[in-house]
Amino acid sequence: MTAGSLSPHTLMIRKLESTFTFADEEKQALQNLPIQVTNLKAGRDIVRVGDRPSQCCLILEGFSCVYKLTSEGKRQLVALHVPGDIPDLQSLHLEVMDNSIALISPCTVGFIQHEDLRCVCERYPRLTAAFWRETLVDASIFREWLLNNGRREAYTRMAHLLCEFLMRLKAVGLVEDDAFDLPITQVELADAIGTSSVHVNRVLQALRGDGLVQTKGKQVIVPDWEKLKEAGDFDPLYLHLEDVGAARSPAVA
Amino acid sequence: MTAGSLSPHTLMIRKLESTFTFADEEKQALQNLPIQVTNLKAGRDIVRVGDRPSQCCLILEGFSCVYKLTSEGKRQLVALHVPGDIPDLQSLHLEVMDNSIALISPCTVGFIQHEDLRCVCERYPRLTAAFWRETLVDASIFREWLLNNGRREAYTRMAHLLCEFLMRLKAVGLVEDDAFDLPITQVELADAIGTSSVHVNRVLQALRGDGLVQTKGKQVIVPDWEKLKEAGDFDPLYLHLEDVGAARSPAVA
DNA sequence: CGAGCTTTTGAACGCAGTCAACAATTGTGG
DNA sequence: CCACAATTGTTGACTGCGTTCAAAAGCTCG
Structure with a gap:
């Protein structure tokens, strides 16, 4: 069974449910979230530094990376994302992107409008907590990478x-x-x-x-x-x- | 004028207000948040890997650092915090601490119970957004540090x-x-x-x-x-x- | 089947680590 | 307020992990 065999909504819900328990109403709200699914080629940038996105992207199939560049053009990947991840969930509350996101393999990606996400979060605080937590786990991985790259x-x-x-x-x-x-x-x-x-x-x-x-x-x-x-x-x-x-x-x- | 001359609540509100505009009611809610203020000596650990805190700490005066250790005992600081910062805000939604926090100078620290924070967030979604955003800025700094330490x-x-x-x-x-x-x-x-x-x-x-x-x-x-x-x-x-x-x-x- | 990536290999170099000793500063108790 | 202890900062010499550069070999895919 590959992650690709799940519907976008189911994939997202399963991920969030691994640490939260939702009421049927909350799950239903997530199910009703409009997600625009697209297939994209490897190497493509989804968003770039300086962008002001009005949507988040959910990786459904394939791998993406978050990267930053020095002024000399040296590149550092700061995160790798796998199906079920939302690499730019931060953009919900940070106006300007401080990193770029690229696809490292051909991907199926689902786009979710900020507006829709904010709507559902406003109505269901437990969903807010769940999404917030997702970004906190991302941050935890950044910390581990700092240790890994700095001291090993x-x-x-x-x-x-x-x-x-x-x-x-x-x-x-x-x-x-x-x-x-x-x-x-x-x-x-x-x-x-x-x-x-x-x-x-x-x-x-x-x-x-x-x-x-x-x-x-x-x-x-x-x-x-x-x-x-x-x-x-x-x-x-x-x-x-x-x-x-x-x-x-x-x-x- | 030093940051220390502000009340804990005012310092916190000013910081959050730099990017959000709050209604009086919301500010009042923050003002009423119980904060237990303590002076602590340099070098002291506030929390350690594996802890399950029931409170967050707000730096009022002094500097603190977030660090992790390899099994060999090599240390990597993954963040430095200055007055106004809440170094362990993540603990609100991540059960177990994945890093330790130490004071690198004598500090005045304010402790806020998770329960009280959750309460105020539940009632005022804009405050939730403001706190969430704080953790997202922390994450953004982690990313820049990854670039800095990795490629410069x-x-x-x-x-x-x-x-x-x-x-x-x-x-x-x-x-x-x-x-x-x-x-x-x-x-x-x-x-x-x-x-x-x-x-x-x-x-x-x-x-x-x-x-x-x-x-x-x-x-x-x-x-x-x-x-x-x-x-x-x-x-x-x-x-x-x-x-x-x-x-x-x-x-x- | 050839173009363009990607992986592999070798050799020389260099940034930064380690170790060790010493100097300067800070903190503490008498 | 001074003397001593402990921490922090500084310096030199040697070492080594990882970089850079360049070229060749292997893949992948139109």
Whole structure:
């Protein structure tokens, strides 16, 4: 089952419901949200720095990235998004885009008007909280990337990024038998972990050599999750995938 | 006039009002928000990874930092906060803390119960939007730091960080004559820009040598703002300090 | 099947880290 | 108010992770 087989609304609701429980009325409101679905080619920019969007985009199929450029033209990816994500949800409350968003693979994208989102949020505060939370998880991932790129060496960094992909894709049902498709070039991986693409190539060879990942074309296979986690110094806490579950067993007083 | 001379509520309201306009009723609701004020010593952790706080903290005076550690014990600051900031506002919707917060100088801190915040947000959706926006600006700063630490060299990175300090402190009235107090050690600066403290020392010497900054004890003086901005490849867009004003003069169609 | 990406490889270089020692500053208790 | 302790800042020498440049080999796709 791929994420693509779900309707846009169902995909969105499932994602939000992983940590919130909605009333039927709230779900219905989401179901009625107008979403304009489009297929777009890889490489295309969805929004650019300086834009003032009047809509958000929901990734339905494919991968997108959020990036920024230095004045010298050096590129840094600050986020990668998978189906179910809303890469520019921030634009709901930040007038001007401070980053660009590009598609790193052919994508099916759904556009939702700010107006419609604001409407539904105003009526249902729990939905506001759910969307707000989405942006907070994004922020948490930024923080982890800052740690990863700032204080880990390239080998560990790459392992960490692969761990994150595995977890996030698993959460939307895009992992089977510890394998997933990763349609991303080494140049893009380099821009994500802040190294040169040449070094990415060498680090990937090392990871393959150590038996931590196998690759078949665009497919990535993780033969030993525990070993990759250790190599990547990976703790999934920052993805906040199970806060609610955790909340049910409160910390010892 | 220092930020410390304002009441906690006034400081918070001023900050939120820089981009929102509130009705008297909304301001009154904020004024009535219970805030427990405390003075705390430098170096103290306010919250730690894994905590499940039931309150947020508002910095009233002094500086705090948000940090994360690798399993090897290497530290990365992912954010620095100045008076008016709420470093752990995320905890309102993320059950478990994914980072720790420490005071880098003696601070006056105000604690606000989640319950009270949720209450006021529920009643006044515009306040929800204002707080949500605060967390989105935090996220925008994370993104810029990712670019800064990932794709700029140490000299530029440091200049950029100093530019950010100047702008953010100016926004809360803590800059006079292009000078501000920066009670932060070189070790902490190193942890912020992801280098060694030895290198921070050398980079600071270079910046001083190039006449971009002067230091007198904890005080930083910026003799030529334009030059520092250029050296730091700094564009204040990401701070979103003037989105509303910008919105009044919409982009050319 | 050729054009254009993408991946791979090698070699030289350089930014920044590490280690270690010392100087300066700040803080503290007598 | 001084003396001592502790923290912070500074310097030098050596090392190394990762960059840069350039070229070749492999893929993908019209």
